[in-house]
Amino acid sequence: MKHLDEYRDAETAQRLAATIAHEANTHRRYRLMEFCGGHTHAIFRYGIEDLLPSNIEMVHGPGCPVCVLPTGRLDMAIRLARRDGVILASYGDMLRVPGSKGQSLLKARADGADIRMVYSTLDAVKLAEANPQREVIFFAIGFETTTPPTALVIEAAAKKGLTNFTVFCNHVLTPSAIAAILEAPAIRALEAVEIDGFLGPAHVSVVIGSQPYEFFAEEYRKPVAISGFEPIDIMQSILMLVRQLNEGRAEVENQYIRAVTRDGNLRAKEAVSRVFELRRDFEWRGLGHIPYSALRLKDEFAAFDAERRFDECYIPTEGIKACECPAILRGAKKPTDCRLFGRACTPETPLGSCMVSSEGACAAYYTYGRMREAAQ
Amino acid sequence: MCHALPVKIIALTGPDTAKVSLGGIVKEVSVALIDDPRPGDYVVLHVGYALAKIDEAEAERTLELLAAEGSDAITEFSAAAETAEAPP
Numbered sequence: 001m002k003h004l005d006e007y008r009d010a011e012t013a014q015r016l017a018a019t020i021a022h023e024a025n026t027h028r029r030y031r032l033m034e035f036c037g038g039h040t041h042a043i044f045r046y047g048i049e050d051l052l053p054s055n056i057e058m059v060h061g062p063g064c065p066v067c068v069l070p071t072g073r074l075d076m077a078i079r080l081a082r083r084d085g086v087i088l089a090s091y092g093d094m095l096r097v098p099g100s101k102g103q104s105l106l107k108a109r110a111d112g113a114d115i116r117m118v119y120s121t122l123d124a125v126k127l128a129e130a131n132p133q134r135e136v137i138f139f140a141i142g143f144e145t146t147t148p149p150t151a152l153v154i155e156a157a158a159k160k161g162l163t164n165f166t167v168f169c170n171h172v173l174t175p176s177a178i179a180a181i182l183e184a185p186a187i188r189a190l191e192a193v194e195i196d197g198f199l200g201p202a203h204v205s206v207v208i209g210s211q212p213y214e215f216f217a218e219e220y221r222k223p224v225a226i227s228g229f230e231p232i233d234i235m236q237s238i239l240m241l242v243r244q245l246n247e248g249r250a251e252v253e254n255q256y257i258r259a260v261t262r263d264g265n266l267r268a269k270e271a272v273s274r275v276f277e278l279r280r281d282f283e284w285r286g287l288g289h290i291p292y293s294a295l296r297l298k299d300e301f302a303a304f305d306a307e308r309r310f311d312e313c314y315i316p317t318e319g320i321k322a323c324e325c326p327a328i329l330r331g332a333k334k335p336t337d338c339r340l341f342g343r344a345c346t347p348e349t350p351l352g353s354c355m356v357s358s359e360g361a362c363a364a365y366y367t368y369g370r371m372r373e374a375a376q
Numbered sequence: 377m378c379h380a381l382p383v384k385i386i387a388l389t390g391p392d393t394a395k396v397s398l399g400g401i402v403k404e405v406s407v408a409l410i411d412d413p414r415p416g417d418y419v420v421l422h423v424g425y426a427l428a429k430i431d432e433a434e435a436e437r438t439l440e441l442l443a444a445e446g447s448d449a450i451t452e453f454s455a456a457a458e459t460a461e462a463p464p
Contacts (some may be wrong), residue, residue: 038379091423092452119423119424119452119455120405120406120423120424120425121423121424122406122424123424142423145380145422145423145427146422146423148409148425148427149406149409149422149423149424149425152406152408152409152425203380203420203422203427206420206427206428207427229438230437230438230441258430258431258434259420259428259430265409265410265427265428267408267409267410267411268409268427271408271409
């Protein structure tokens with residue numbers, strides 16, 4: 001309860017908490033997966049789990065792009081960065097993520113690789129224009145919110161006739177990951193991940209709309225509530241899911257109504273479909289190989305595809321054995337189930353991707369005191 | 377990278393670009409992904425691109441909350457603005 005007074009709508013939150021407690025059926029459990037790392041972060045930041053009755057359990061999902069990128073893809077980025085004449089432009093989040101054999105982009109940079117942190121894809125193109133004698137590779141990662149900016153910048157580079165700009169594309173798709181979680185009977189049987197409903201991501205849904213989730217509601221009978229990031233948004237969305245489950249409904253409801261439409265952002269979706277196509281297969285940390293779950297550049301933009309330009313192949317590698325990131329990303333384990341958590345693995349010395357990103361479940365647990373609670 | 381922020385458009389600077397303001401910090405961003413951007417509009421900004429328009433009250437409320445928690449998103453935005461070129 002200690003976080004409650006920190007936000008202005010404390011009264012609303014209290015009222016919502018009381019309503020949820022009143023309406024939740026004590027004879028059943030409610031296992032709700034918040035897909036998005038932003039929600040995971042907010043749930044811990046505001047101590048939302050403390051406001052819920054014990055039969056409502058939040059399962060933390062894989063919606064953190066830094067977390068789900070497998071070690072082998074990071075190794076590829078490191079190999080690309082180490083090539084002569086290359087500048088690798090990357091979002092800051094990726095620099096500290098451990099690759100295999102203790103490597104990371106930060107270590108490659110210390111060894112002399114030219115790796116630049118950029119805030120936006122526009123900065124990466126500016127780098128290419130300013131350094132015509134160098135090859136600038138943009139390390140593109142992210143779900144549907146970061147994909148349109150990558151698409152636009154590839155089109156811009158094509159229009160400008162840039163020949164020294166390429167993209168190492170690791171864009172992944174939210175609905176594919178949700179489907180993989182729902183469709184993996186082996187994982188469910190082995191590790192008993194049962195999910196009754198989903199909190200849908202906010203900004204991803206601004207782009208893709210609410211329509212893609214209808215399939216999960218209809219086909220799998222799982223209710224979805226697309227939720228904003230504020231604590232009150234999340235509480236309201238949890239209430240929506242509790243009500244749907246109590247009434248036996250499985251629908252897509254939109255709590256974040258102010259920015260999400262059924263069709264999403266058409267300009268953004270069109271830009272993505274002009275430049276990208278589905279990859280036949282992509283490996284996710286924790287979820288394994290998921291067919292058609294990621295994007296690659298279309299043939300007409302092959303000249304801007306770093307994988308093709310530099311003939312760089314994916315070599316699957318094992319992560320650190322004791323690291324429980326994979327099971328945590330599937331919702332099968334909690335960070336405190338990992339023996340590295342809070343000991344060998346902390347935000348200062350992260351061993352697993354879920355500890356590197358502030359959106360990762362381990363970082364959220366650690367930062368907001370779940371570790372201390374577990375130790376008591 | 378995953379953070380998004382509400383910002384206010386203060387001027388259009390090109391067919392697809394605009395200057396936006398966040399608590400007095402000004403930065404040029406892309407508005408290529410939204411329809412009919414206008415000065416005074418509040419938009420959700422993500423990795424330098426406006427993703428959607430939102431209303432002013434909504435934007436103010438989110439910003440208050442972000443400021444209260446010392447948001448990474450605001451830090452990222454400020455850092456990016458400082459390294460960006462000075463306005464002409």
